Amino acid sequence: MNGMTRVVLSTLCGILGSIGCDAQNDLDPARLPVALLDEDSGVTTLVFGSADHQADLDDIAEGAKPLTFAWTAVGVPSELRDQLLSPEGIGVDLTSADHAVTFTQVYADVCNPAANDFSSCYLYESYTAGDEGLSGSLQLALQGERAVGRFAVVWEGITDRFQGQPQWHRHETSTGFAATLVDER
Amino acid sequence: MKRGTAISASLLLLAIIATRDASSQIANLDWADEFVTGRVNVKMIGSSGHGTIDHFFDQNGSDEPPTWTWMGGQGANQGGRANAREKVMTSWYEGSSSCFGVTINLARRRVFPVPGLNQGCNSGQQTPVGSVSYTKNSCVFPAGDWDISMRAKPVFDFALDTSLVNQTAGYVSTISSTSSSGMAGASLTGCYAISWF
Numbered sequence: 001m002n003g004m005t006r007v008v009l010s011t012l013c014g015i016l017g018s019i020g021c022d023a024q025n026d027l028d029p030a031r032l033p034v035a036l037l038d039e040d041s042g043v044t045t046l047v048f049g050s051a052d053h054q055a056d057l058d059d060i061a062e063g064a065k066p067l068t069f070a071w072t073a074v075g076v077p078s079e080l081r082d083q084l085l086s087p088e089g090i091g092v093d094l095t096s097a098d099h100a101v102t103f104t105q106v107y108a109d110v111c112n113p114a115a116n117d118f119s120s121c122y123l124y125e126s127y128t129a130g131d132e133g134l135s136g137s138l139q140l141a142l143q144g145e146r147a148v149g150r151f152a153v154v155w156e157g158i159t160d161r162f163q164g165q166p167q168w169h170r171h172e173t174s175t176g177f178a179a180t181l182v183d184e185r
Numbered sequence: 186m187k188r189g190t191a192i193s194a195s196l197l198l199l200a201i202i203a204t205r206d207a208s209s210q211i212a213n214l215d216w217a218d219e220f221v222t223g224r225v226n227v228k229m230i231g232s233s234g235h236g237t238i239d240h241f242f243d244q245n246g247s248d249e250p251p252t253w254t255w256m257g258g259q260g261a262n263q264g265g266r267a268n269a270r271e272k273v274m275t276s277w278y279e280g281s282s283s284c285f286g287v288t289i290n291l292a293r294r295r296v297f298p299v300p301g302l303n304q305g306c307n308s309g310q311q312t313p314v315g316s317v318s319y320t321k322n323s324c325v326f327p328a329g330d331w332d333i334s335m336r337a338k339p340v341f342d343f344a345l346d347t348s349l350v351n352q353t354a355g356y357v358s359t360i361s362s363t364s365s366s367g368m369a370g371a372s373l374t375g376c377y378a379i380s381w382f
């Protein structure tokens with residue numbers, strides 16, 4: 001967007017006060033999506049998060065599980081690496097155990113519904129394709145300087161994610177990522 | 186008429202009356218097949234993820250505290266339990282370039298016996314059944330992922346209620362919204378009864 005276009009858009013936004021203009025004017029680099037690519041462990045791992053937590057993504061790729069902000073990590077086994085790097089990327093049926101693709105995330109949800117605690121907590125979940133109770137699909141590709149992914153992940157069963165109290169739960173995640181690849185090393 | 190015969194006849198009459206009442210009651214109930222118990226409006230706007238979330242358990246179309254009401258009747262077999270589905274209608278306006286997600290949670294508790302109609306939802310002995318949640322993330326940049334949609338999610342059927350036959354069960358539902366952006370969360374509770382036959 002050149003300077004003149006920005007001035008015109010800003011003026012229009014001031015007159016119209018539209019919602020879309022808010023998003024354009026509020027661009028905050030700290031909240032933009034970023035992704036870290038890690039291939040140290042024989043598994044190709046992509047960790048997604050917002051730029052204000054960029055410094056933490058490397059630790060997550062190494063196995064850390066911070067529970068103070070939202071993030072998503074996808075592990076791709078070596079047999080799918082070349083396909084991941086192709087323009088089409090990979091498409092994974094999560095009900096199939098053919099490839100040990102992992103999906104891990106920390107997300108916001110209520111703290112403990114069984115205990116009537118509906119305040120907000122960050123919860124952790126981690127699955128491997130083929131796990132009991134897991135369904136959905138996952139698409140992921142590396143396109144130049146960007147990592148692009150779309151995930152529909154559903155799991156149901158007895159879980160202890162809510163403050164350690166076992167209870168039945170089903171969680172569905174619908175996520176779209178188009179994130180700039182970063183290197184923290 | 187012998188005494189025993191008189192007692193049997195009285196019991197039969199009571200049974201007929203009870204059956205007629207139950208039949209009449211069931212005949213007047215809607216099917217509890219697919220029903221919406223709440224509406225949520227989510228607006229993901231701006232870089233800080235500020236926005237508004239409004240939701241309510243629609244009872245009497247008013248802002249009065251929700252009270253027990255009839256949802257309807259449903260067969261107590263596997264097909265009926267799967268066919269009875271509680272839904273939250275969620276409208277999403279995603280106009281943000283930021284990376285964050287919003288989760289809508291629907292939690293259910295079972296109540297026996299069903300408290301009287303018009304009593305508050307906190308009445309009765311409550312047992313947790315379970316919960317379902319739906320998280321929608323948007324971490325797409327550059328912008329162009331603006332998304333306006335209406336989704337019937339999350340959905341919670343009654344497959345877990347395997348022991349309810351010829352009983353009326355009460356359910357307390359709590360709909361909650363939380364966000365990874367710091368957006369203010371909210372929750373609201375409603376209650377209803379289903380006649381399983």
